Amino acid sequence: MAVSNALRSINFAEEYRSDQGNIVGDFYVPSLKVSESYDRAVGYFTASVLSVIGEGIDEFARRGGLMRVVASPYLLPEDIEEIESGYSLRSVMEKAAVRDLERSVEDPRAARGLGKLGQLVAEGRLDFKLAYVTAENRVGMYHEKIGIFRDGEELVAFKGSANETRSGLVGNFESIEVFCSWDQRDRARALRIGRQFDALWEDRTEKLRVLPFTDAAKKVIERVSQGISELGEPDIFDYGGAPLTVPVQDSAGMLRIPAELKVREYQKKAVGNWFAQSGRGILRMATGTGKTLTALSAGAQAAKMLDKVGEPLLTVVVAPYQHLVDQWAKDIEWFGVSPIRAYESTTSWYGQASHLLDSLALGASRGGVVITTNKTFGDRAFQSILSRYSGRLLLIADEAHNLGAKHVSSKLPESAEFRLGLSATPERWFDDEGTSALTSYFGDVVFEMGIGEAIKAGALCRYTYTPVIVELDDEETELYVEITEKIARIFAAHQGSEQADEDSVLGALLRKRSNLLGHARAKLPALKKEIEKRQEDWYQLLYCAEGKHPLSYADGAPDEPPQIDQALALVGNELQMPAARYTSETKRPERRQVLQRFADRKLQVVASMRCLDEGVDVPAARTAYLLASSTNPRQFIQRRGRVLRQAAGKTMADIVDFIVVPPEGATGMRDTTERGMVARELARVTEFAHLAENEAETLDILRPLRIRYGLLDV
Known part of the structure; x- marks a missing residue:
């Protein structure tokens, strides 16, 4: 034990x-060398710190020192969702804390630290507890940082910014204030901090809850500790007066192309073209051709280039939705970096991002990756992070066409030396100004690979295409004519120069007309016939129109269920096929479960609206029913690409497209309106049929329609 008054x-x-x-x-x-106990309450605690303070902790352990640690695990967004969905709070907190410990194994120094933790835990001289904030029915992180050393007679208390992590003590710029119990100026404060820790440990602190964690941690620590001896002795650090420098791992924050990744020749060409344009440009690559891996390969090459001259690279990835951020994170981890996911509550990521900037500025990291959503990217907090950073920056925009909107394009950082836009369809529909803003910032398209090329290269699978012709009913025809006439008047008034922005009258009318076609009532009976043909098949996607039928909003109109509800009732109840929905209202844990059940042949059909349009990987999908008949090229190109992704045992995909036409002899519809409506539908059909295995058969189905409306040249 420690000698009295040793402190x-x-x-x-x-x-x-x-x-x-x-x-x-x-x-x-x-302090550790002479103390008999060490109490620590801190935002984060990882085993890696024990390798840094190894000399002191060895002596502390040898003399039988006692350690108590209160920490708050890092909660991922999915952890928060599980808590809000009613999962056991204790089990979620324990799972997160265990995850933090297991991640420590990736760093050899941390693994040695786990070995020392194992010794203390096994001998009953180390206890862990987990703290979290409870306020207004929400769970928050405990972020206080206090510590107390005791030698039996006296105590030394401290407070400050340092976390009990290796980066917190070494890589970051930190400070602590120290209060000694024998100094009359500090005594009251030192004793108060000691009492505060005791109250915390005993779960007597208002607004905080504290849970035991030693037993759960022990299982991980013991398992890892069994193999620690193979690592050999830890590195010896100089604890003298000179500042401590810990060697940084070669991969510290740097993207690295995985050895097992087979980069395709066209992906190499895309990266080469991007570098030839000084690291700026747009990759126009079909859905399913590996845009993400191509972009990360480019980022890895840029990081390697800068590392040769001793400069770190910060990579910021912007994606439309949270589930795409999570998807990117998995690929980035494969490239050797644990990214910061910036979305939802600012407190969940802002501190990490700030620490990363400091680490890059001090040279403690050679790179780092932050992934965010379009929404968070435009918010003040994220923009303040970008404005603070003055080093080399790579901005990658997934589905870059979304960033052409005025309220987002103005937030794109001019400080980004490297800029890479990704999109199968970078042109913004009816928005030349937004398209121009994109190319002005990112540069021109430097590489292009369409679906046809991708199929020939074997990156996407072949497909058959079945157009199913359905007619509007009388009510729908009348509304279609009304909307089209309003659109024509706007074009006439502006000589065709009016932009279809989200907030414009023209944009609203175009969406309403598209929604009307998507909700055409004749589609559901036609859908039933098509699905009955494939009732024994698995891996079927069903794209439904958003919202409700436009006519259901009229005064006195009967309440008409959303198309997706009607379709699921048809598939699940009438046809007795296991099915589920995947929409923006579906919580992320449920989304993952739906896709996993789909891949495991526990669901035959997944019905969606827009959620599966951009970026979601569903390689198992074999059949896609397109009920939502958008004329926006981006939407139908993305939906086609979604079902063409390669998968084991998959050689062919099947696309069933529902084509809406006016009823024969429709009253009130002028020839030009009828012809224009059919021409717009046929433009999509022609695009789909051109690359289909059954192109000739498809054209035969449509030939009578072309003759009726004089559209043989379309």
Whole structure:
């Protein structure tokens, strides 16, 4: 045990800062060497810190020191969702904390730290507890940082910014203030901090809850500790007066192309073309051709190039939705980096992003990746992070066409030296100004690979295409004529120059007309006939129109269920096929479950609206029913690409497209309106049929329609 009054023998400073000394060598190690107990309450605690303070912790352990740690695990967005969905709070917190410990194994120094933790836990001299904030029915992180060393007679308390992590003590710029119980100026504060920790440990702190964690942690620590001896002795660090420098791993924050990744020749060409344009440009690549892996390969090459001259690279990825951020994160981790996911509550990511910037500025990291959603990217908090950073920056925009909108394009950082836009369809529909803004910022398209090329290259699978012709009913025809006439008047008034922005009258009318075609009532009976033909098949996607039928909003109109509800009733109840929905209202844990059940042949049909349009990987899908007949090229190109992704055992895909036409002899519809409506539908059909295996058969189905409306040349 420690000698009484041993802490008095150390000449403590009032404060320790990264620019004025060595927090580890001057404070932690000497204190641990003479203390009989160490209490620590901190935002994060990882095993890696024990490798940094190894000399002191070894002596502390040898003399039978007792350690109590209260920490708050890092909660991912999916953890928060599970808590809000009613999962056991304790089990979610434990799972998150175990995950943090298991991630420590990836760093050899952290693994050695786990070995020391294992010794302390096995001997009953280390206890863990988890703390979290409870306020207004929400769960928050405990982020206080206090510590107390005791030698039996006296205590030394400290508070400050340092987390109990290796980066917190070494890589970051940190400071702590120290209060000694034998100094009359500090005594009251030192004792108060000691009492605060005791109250925290005993779960007597208002607005905080504290849970035991030692048993759950013990299982992980013991399992990992069994193999620690194979790592050999830990590195010896100089704890003298000079600032401590910990060697940074070669991959610290740098994207690296995985050895097992087979980069296709066209992907190499895309990266080469991008570099030839000084690291700026747009990759126009069909859905399913590997835009994400191509972009990360480009980022890895850029990081490698800059690393040769000693400069770090910050990579920021912007994606439309949260589930795409999560999808990107998995690929980025494969490239050797744990990215920061910036969305939802600012408190869940802002501190991490700030630490990353500091680490890059101090040279403690050679790179880093932050992924965010379009919404969070445009918010003030994220923009402030970007404005603080003055180093080399790569901005990758997934589905880059979304960033052409005025309210987002103005937020794109001019400081980004490297800019890479990804999209199968970078042109914004009816928005030349937005398209121009995109190319002005990212540069021109530097590489292009359409679906036809991708099929020939074997990147996408072949497909058959079945157009199913359905007619509007009388009510729908009347509304279609009304909307079309309003659109024509706007074009006439502006000589065709009016932009279809989200907030414009023209944009609203175009969406309403598209929605009317998507909800055409004749589609559901036609859908039933098509699905009955494939009733024994698995892996079927059903794209429905959004919202409700436009006519259901009219005064006195009967309440008409959304098309997706009617379709699921048809598939699940009438045809007795296991089916589920995948929409923006579906919580992320449920979305993952739906896609997993779909891949495992537990669901035959997944019905969606827009959620499966952009970026979601559903390679198992074999059949797609397109009920939502958008004339926006982006939408139907994305939906076709979604079902063409390669998968084991998949050689062919089947696309069933529902084509809406006016009823023969429709009253009130002029020839030009009828012809224009059919021409717009046929433009999509022609695009789909051109690359289909059954092109000739498809054209035969449509020939009578072309003759009726004089559209043989379309």
